[in-house]
Amino acid sequence: MTVLLFGVTKDIVGSPSLSIPTANARGKQFPKTVKELRQFLGTTYPKLNELSSLAIAVNNNYAHDEAEINSYDEIALIPPVSGG
Amino acid sequence: MDRYSRQIALKQFGSENQEKLKASKVLLVGLGGLGVPVAQYLCGMGVGTLGLVENDTVALHNLQRQVLYPEASVGMSKLQVAVKELQKRNSEVVFKGFETFLNGTNALEIIKDFDVVVDATDNFSSRYLINDACVILKKPLVYGALHAFEGQLSVFNYQDGPTYRCLFPNMPKANEIPNCDENGILGILPGIIGSLQALEVVKVITGLGDTLSGKLLLFDGLTQTTQKINYQSNPENKKCTSLLPDYGYSGCELVPSITWDAFGQLNENKQVIDVRTIQEYSNDHLDHAINIPLDTLDAQFGKIDFSKPVYVVCQSGKRSSIAVEILQKKYPNSTCCQILGGMNQMPTQCL
Numbered sequence: 001m002t003v004l005l006f007g008v009t010k011d012i013v014g015s016p017s018l019s020i021p022t023a024n025a026r027g028k029q030f031p032k033t034v035k036e037l038r039q040f041l042g043t044t045y046p047k048l049n050e051l052s053s054l055a056i057a058v059n060n061n062y063a064h065d066e067a068e069i070n071s072y073d074e075i076a077l078i079p080p081v082s083g084g
Numbered sequence: 085m086d087r088y089s090r091q092i093a094l095k096q097f098g099s100e101n102q103e104k105l106k107a108s109k110v111l112l113v114g115l116g117g118l119g120v121p122v123a124q125y126l127c128g129m130g131v132g133t134l135g136l137v138e139n140d141t142v143a144l145h146n147l148q149r150q151v152l153y154p155e156a157s158v159g160m161s162k163l164q165v166a167v168k169e170l171q172k173r174n175s176e177v178v179f180k181g182f183e184t185f186l187n188g189t190n191a192l193e194i195i196k197d198f199d200v201v202v203d204a205t206d207n208f209s210s211r212y213l214i215n216d217a218c219v220i221l222k223k224p225l226v227y228g229a230l231h232a233f234e235g236q237l238s239v240f241n242y243q244d245g246p247t248y249r250c251l252f253p254n255m256p257k258a259n260e261i262p263n264c265d266e267n268g269i270l271g272i273l274p275g276i277i278g279s280l281q282a283l284e285v286v287k288v289i290t291g292l293g294d295t296l297s298g299k300l301l302l303f304d305g306l307t308q309t310t311q312k313i314n315y316q317s318n319p320e321n322k323k324c325t326s327l328l329p330d331y332g333y334s335g336c337e338l339v340p341s342i343t344w345d346a347f348g349q350l351n352e353n354k355q356v357i358d359v360r361t362i363q364e365y366s367n368d369h370l371d372h373a374i375n376i377p378l379d380t381l382d383a384q385f386g387k388i389d390f391s392k393p394v395y396v397v398c399q400s401g402k403r404s405s406i407a408v409e410i411l412q413k414k415y416p417n418s419t420c421c422q423i424l425g426g427m428n429q430m431p432t433q434c435l
Binding site: 010011051060083 | 114116117118119204205206207208211228229230231232234236251252253254255256257260261262263267269274300302304311312313314315316
C-alpha cells in the first residue's frame with residue numbers, strides 16, 4: 001500500500017511517500033488496521049511516535065485506529081503544521 | 085457600487101452578496117505571511133469591518149512574503165503600517181486594530197464582536213487558543229497553516245461542523261514541529277494559502293458554493309497537487325465552555341530573560357548558547373556563541389559550563405525560552421536566561 005507523507009512526517013521519513021508491502025512468502029504480519037499501521041511505522045521511524053497528534057487518512061477519509069486497511073488503499077499521514 | 089461592479093456582475097454573486105460583505109465583520113489574527121493576502125483581498129472586495137490583531141514589528145526577512153509592507157517600514161509596527169496601507173486601497177472599510185498578541189485574557193473579549201475569524205498565526209498556542217475561543221463563542225473559523233512547500237486549509241465550527249481539535253486533538257509539544265524560522269518558507273506559499281483563506285471567508289459570509297467545512301485541503305506547491313481529506317465532528321470537542329488556564333510555551337516572559345541593552349552592559353566573559361539551526365547560525369551569530377540547535381540540546385549538555393551564567397539566544401525568542409526551560413529543569417541550580425527578542429531584535433553593534 002502507498003503511504004503519502006505530509007508536513008514533518010516527510011522530513012522524518014526523508015521522502016514524500018512510502019510503499020509498504022502487504023504480503024510476503026514467509027507469511028510475516030503486515031498492518032491490517034490503522035492502529036497496526038501506526039505501530040509498524042513507529043518501529044521503523046521512532047520519531048513518528050513523538051508526535052502528539054498525527055491524523056491518518058484512508059482513501060481521503062480521516063480514519064480512526066480501528067479502521068481496516070487493505071493493499072489497494074491510499075494512506076496519508078497528516079501532522080499539524082504551524083507556519084504562517 | 086461601481087467599485088465592485090466586476091464581482092456584482094457575477095450572476096451567483098450579485099449586489100445582494102456585496103451587501104452581505106459590507107455588513108460583515110471579519111477578525112484576522114496575525115498580519116504575517118498568511119494575514120497579509122487575507123487582509124488585502126478582504127479589503128479590496130469590500131468587507132465592512134476588518135479587525136486586525138498583531139503585535140509584531142516589520143523585519144527585513146518578512147518582506148519576501150509579507151508583500152504589503154514597504155522597505156521603509158522595517159522596524160515599525162505591523163498593525164499600524166498595515167492599516168495605513170490598506171486604508172489607501174479602500175477607504176470604505178472600517179479597521180479595528182488590536183495591537184496585542186491574542187492570549188487567554190483578551191481572546192474572548194476581542195473575538196465576540198466579529199462574525200468570522202481567520203487564523204493566520206504562526207504557532208500552535210495561538211491556533212488552539214483561537215479554536216477554543218471560537219467554539220465557546222460559536223464563531224466560524226477559517227484556518228490556514230504552512231510547512232515548507234505545503235499548506236493546509238479548512239473551515240472549522242461552521243454550521244455545527246467539526247473543529248480544529250477534531251483533526252488534531254492534542255497540541256504538539258514545544259519542539260515537536262519546526263516553525264518557519266527554523267524550517268524556511270518560500271515567499272509565494274503563504275500568498276496562495278492566504279488567498280484561499282480569503283475565498284473561504286467570502287463563502288462563509290455569503291453562503292456561496294461549498295466551504296471547506298469537514299474537509300482539510302492539502303496543497304503541495306512542489307508538485308501542484310491538492311488533496312481533500314474528509315473528516316467528521318467529534319461532539320466532545322464542542323463541549324468546551326472555558327479556555328484552558330495555559331496554552332503552553334509562547335509566553336516568553338515565563339522564563340528568566342535579559343534585554344539586549346542589559347546584555348550589552350555585562351562586562352564578564354559571557355557564555356552564549358545559540359539554539360538555532362546550523363544554517364541560521366552560519367548566516368550570522370554573536371562572537372563566541374556556541375551553536376547547539378534546540379533539537380540536539382538533550383545530547384549536548386556537556387558543552388555548557390553550568391558554573392557560569394548561561395545566556396541563550398535564538399531568532400525570535402521562542403526557541404530560547406524553550407531551551408531555558410529545559411536547562412532549568414535539568415540543572416536547577418544553574419543560572420540560565422534567554423536574550424529577549426532573539427537575533428531579530430539585536431542591535432547591530434552586537435554582531
